[in-house]
Amino acid sequence: MTFSASKYDLYFNIDHTKTHFEGTCKITLKCKIEQEEKNESVIILNGNELVITECRLNDTTPEINYIKKDHLIQLSFPNGIIKNNDVLLIKYLGKLNQIKTFQDKTMGVFKTNVMNDQSGKADSIVISTHCQPYHASRIFPCFDQLHLKAKFKITIETNDRFKVISNGSVIVRELRDGLQIVEFSETPYLPACLIGFSIGDFQFIQSEVLTSSNTITTLRFYSPLEIEHCTFALDIATKYFPILNNILFPTYYPLDKLDFVLLPFLSDMAMENFGMVTFQMDYILLSSITNPKQYQQLEQLIVHEMVHQWIGDLLTFNSWKHLWFNESFATWLANELLEYVWTSPDYLKTHYFPTISQLSTHSIKDTLPVAADGKSTDELFQPQSYIKGVPMLRELIGYVGKENFIKSLDTFLDDYETPIDPKSIWCNLGVENLYNWFIASKESPIFHIRDEGTSWGIDKSDLNRFGDVPIFLNKEKENTLASLLTQSENDAKNILYNKDMLGLYCVSYESANCIDAFCNRVDELNEQSLYKVFQDLLYFINTPSKVNNYHVDLCLKFLQKMSCDPCMESIDEKFYHSISIALQILQKIQRSYINSDCKLIKIRDKILTPLYMKFKLRSKLVELSDTVFRNPFELEIHSQLLFLLKLPELDSEIVSNAKTLSFDILKSLMRGSPFKKVPLEIIGGALANYSRFLTDALEWKKILDIMKNGRPFVCHLLNDAGSNAHVAIQNVIIENIGYVIEHELVEKTLKFVYTNIESTSIEMLLFGFVYNACHKVVNSKQKKQEKEGNVQRSGRNNRKSLTKRNNKSKVNNMNTTMFVPLYSGEYVKDICWSWFALNFDNIARRACRKGSPTSEQLNKTLKNIFMVIAEIYLSGLSVTSEEYRKNSEKLKNFVVAKNCKFGDEMDLKSLLDTVENEKRVNDDGLKKVCIENEQSLLV
Ligand SMILES: [Zn+2]
Incomplete structure (x- = not known):
């Protein structure tokens, strides 16, 4: 124009x-x-x-x-x-x-x-x-x-x-x-x-603040009602306006007032019009503050909007496609001012960590919303936009220093009439390449820590490849570009290569010496730095092309240090989050060792038992007070420990302790005793454990009933989970009740899926079966007979021999030393498969009915179930094995037959391809590492 x-x-x-x-x-x-x-x-x-x-x-x-x-x-x-x-x-x-x-x-x-x-x-x-x-x-x-x-x-x-x-x-x-x-x-x-x-x-309340040039700025809140409930907000504005106006950006704000107007309706939470911020009033009008989190949210919102007065209003960006940067800047600076944010576990858990882990593995470009042509604020202002630039800013500032950064912003504010591209902020500080890394590269850099003679350091070829990336070591000197890292800095004294998770890169620790030093001196590291180490580890473990022995090693050694180190009688809270990630990894490792009792026993005795004893969940549930579970990661740890300890074949004192505790937790959820209240967060692990041991069909039925209506049980939850607490309970139940292994319950669960096939997400009920696919089901009625016959467990056998033995026992049931197998001989996966093959036609017929409102949903559910069943059916088999070939053949024939019958609209073939591809990739991943690594890693 x-x-x-x-x-x-x-x-x-x-x-x-x-x-x-x-x-x-x-x-x-x-x-x-x-x-x-x-x-x-x-x-x-x-x-x-x-x-x-x-x-x-x-x-x-x-x-x-x-x-x-x-x-x-x-x-x-x-x-x-x-x-x-x-x-x-x-x-x-x-x-x-x-x-x-x-x-x-x-x-x-x-x-x-x-x-x-x-x-x-x-x-x-x-x-x-x-x-x-x-x-x-x-x-x-x-x-x-x-x-x-x-x-x-x-x-x-x-x-x-x-x-x-x-x-x-x-x-x-x-x-x-x-x-x-x-x-x-x-x-x-x-x-x-x-x-x-x-x-x-409108009514209003106001305060006056003195500027650095000795003039007065009036801050005023307007509301059409309940103006007295704006006082919290006014206090916050009065506290932070001078910091922005007098200290960070002196001389730039040209007005003698800043107004905040509360509106009954506003399609966004707030809008930062220059000199007149508008808010959707429900976010601001607070008659009382019932918990500190509420006050912190209010602080974040108001400070964020105030930051925009300078960055976003005076200094503006030249295209809507940079909106993410504008928003991230306001979030970053607000968080800097509200110092607690960087250390608040809640904030880190729900906002910051998920973003940074996404950024560790994807470029900004991949995660950017399509902003350039968006027409409505809904499209432009995705929650992601508010945070994705924050890690970039932290890295930049970690490297150039906060003072230099603010000084550099001044040069743009001086010429605020000209809108800018965010890239120029990096250019102005001489690190243009760093910005290009974020925007253009497909993946974050990975630095490999490898042995160098008797010491260790970042692999030379990485240093050459990623020379422009700043490295944050745990030693004094922080702002070193990779290319400038000298031998003396890259040496054996350093145990951490991404301090305070400032760097947007991953670190793969592949030196046994470094891993030992890391575990020995782990006390020196703070929560954020540790978090990043384990988040990277989780990424490697989940990426078959990247996982190796050292990753398993680091995870197990760290957990063993936490569990068994005599100097750590109680575990510092700064480790909780890392432990919970490590336990997540341990879950996968434990599954890979499914055929190796001796490794499973080592994990049980060297990690799970001592950790379980240290965390004392039962006594905490008995004592129960508001502050007992104040760290959100502790609850995750409890839940994971109960999940990991569902080991009926490897019975021990701790295993049966955890089992009793899980039963008590479920009892308390249903009846309010023996524990008055239970935290929602531990129910998942407790239920998985409970299901795994459960044999009683009546108890099982009671749990399933919660899934239909969670409301009566909300009063037994410890923390106020909000108006959707009943849905949260139902979801936890559906995800964790499928760990049953008792023959009758496995069949009942499948029957339940069939009769409730029209419910959304019903396929989640099968998740436990994916986990247990290779287990043989237990037949408790058989067991009862065994008991009546006064016989003992003596091993695992298949059905054939079971029938034989049973015949014998009829003849000779007083023989106390007789060999009677515990298992009925059927695998979970076989039962699931025959259930699916039997019921598919009935569901498919309804799913293919044109024009029916439920058929579309049913179609989706059936596809999802097919994928889960295919995964279950191929589970535990190496892709090169004869048995895999046979099962895969069976699935393919099934697809062909069903296509003939129902047409290929459901595209079962491509769903099966997806499952098989994933399976092939995973076989090369952690499982292979665990199988090949025959020397046990635990000392
Ligand atoms: Zn904003």
Whole structure:
């Protein structure tokens, strides 16, 4: 576009009783220098649902063309020549949108009726604006692009009973015949999407803060109701505004006020209009703070919006595709100011860690939402956007230092009229390549720590390959680029290569000496650094092409250190998160050792037993107080230990302890005793353990009933899990009840899946069977007979021999030394397969019924079940084995037969291919490492 604006002079006449408002817009035009002398005769403006009543430029009236589908207005001046600084005058009508529910999108100018505290009627009025990303064009004709900045002068005429707020400060307020005309000070250069005003029956509270230049800035909260409940928010703004305004960005904020306006409806949580932040009021109005988390969330929200006043409002980015950076910056700086955030386990667990682990393995580009062409804020503002840039900023600042970073931002703020690309921040600090790494590369770098003679260090070829990446060692010197790392820094004293998880790279520890040193000196490391080590480890363990012996070694040695080190009588909380990740890995290792009792016994005795004893779950459940489980990772550890200790074949004191405890936890969930309350987080592990030992069909039925209705059991939960607690209980049950191994219960579970096939996610009930696929089912009725016959367990046999023995026992059942097998001889996988083969047609017939609303869901469920069953059926078999070939053949024939019968719409073939491919890949992964590594790793 040839033209943009250097200034808008806007006059709004807003009558709250009407459905439209009147506007007058004077645009001072700006054209690119090189075009200044050309004869231009067309101006194209953004305008959405605006009707122009008058338009003039230098006494010339243009021909007006509405290009409705693109929300554009084309003005053609047949005889006119448009010059720089010409003023275009437009009078128009715009829509005053009525917002009644949360479903209504707030766009342009909108009005809401609010309940009046005094009259009890909904006759209070709130009118406000929402421009981001492209809705300024619903308020005034403009050049509505993020990179086009101009100054705005706003005047509002409206009923004199209302408070009137806008970006600038009020400079004149004139009263006339029940009306008021309020003139606001001119804004600095802003994009049109940051303009806004609010009109309505507001009350306010305010505070004043002193700026570094000894002037006063007024902070004010406006709300149509319950203004007294804004005090928490006002306190927060009053505390943090001076830090931003006086210390971090001195001299840049041009206003003597910052307003915060609470709205009954706003499609986003908040909107950072310059000088006038709007909030959806439910997030701010708090009559009391019942837990510290609530206050922290409020702090984060308000500080985040205040940061935007400088970064995002004054300093802006030149395209919507950089939105993620703008948001991440505000999140990062808010977190820096609210120091607790980086160390709060809750925050780290729910927000930060998941993001950083995603970034460790994917480039920013892969995780970027499609922002460039997004039309609504819903599309643009994905939760991911608010955090994904944070690790990048931490790495940059870790490398250049915070002071240099802020100083560098100043150079951009000095020239804030020019919007920037985030890349220029990296360029300005001389690390452009680092930015390119994030944006362009497919995968994060991996540094391998390998032996070098008697010491160890980062592999030389990695150092050459990733020379531009800053390395964060646990020694004093932190900001070293890989290429600058000298031999003395890269030496045996260092045990950590990504301090404070500042670096966006993974580290693979592949030196036995380094792993030993790491485990011996693990006390020196902090929670974040440890977390990153184990998160990387989890990534390697889950990636068949990357996993090796050292990874298993590090995991087991660390856990053994935690379990058995006599110096660690009780385990420091900083280790909890890492232990819970290591136990997650141990689960996989334990499964890979399924045929090696001696390794399983070692894990049981060297890790699980001592850890279980240290964590004392039973006594904590008995003592039970609010603070007993304050660390969220501790509950994960408890749950994992119960899961790992479901070892009926390897009975020991601890195994039976864990079993009794699991039974008591489930009893307490159902009846409120022996423990009054149980934390939701441990139910999963307890139930898996419980199911594995369960033989009683009546007990099993009671648990399944919880799955149908969790509500009556919510009162037995320890922590308030919110209004969806019953759903959370149901989900935990469905995911963990499938670990049954008793023949009758396995069949009942399958029957339950069949009779509830129309329920969503019912296939999750089969997850336990995937885990136990290679186990033989137990026949407890048989066992009972054995007991009656007073016989002992003597081994595992198949069904054939069982029948034989039984025949014998009839004859000779008083023989106490007789050999009677425990197992019925059928594998879980065989039972699952025959169940599926038998019932498939019935389900498929219903799933293929066209036009039925349930058939679509059923179709999805059946596909999912097919994949799970295929995985179960091929489980435990090496892809090269004859038995694998046979089972795979059987599945393929099944697919062919069903395609003949039902058509290939369900595409079972490609589902089977997916399962088989995954299986092939996994066979090369951890399992192979575990099988090949015959020397046991545990000492
Ligand atoms: Zn934001």
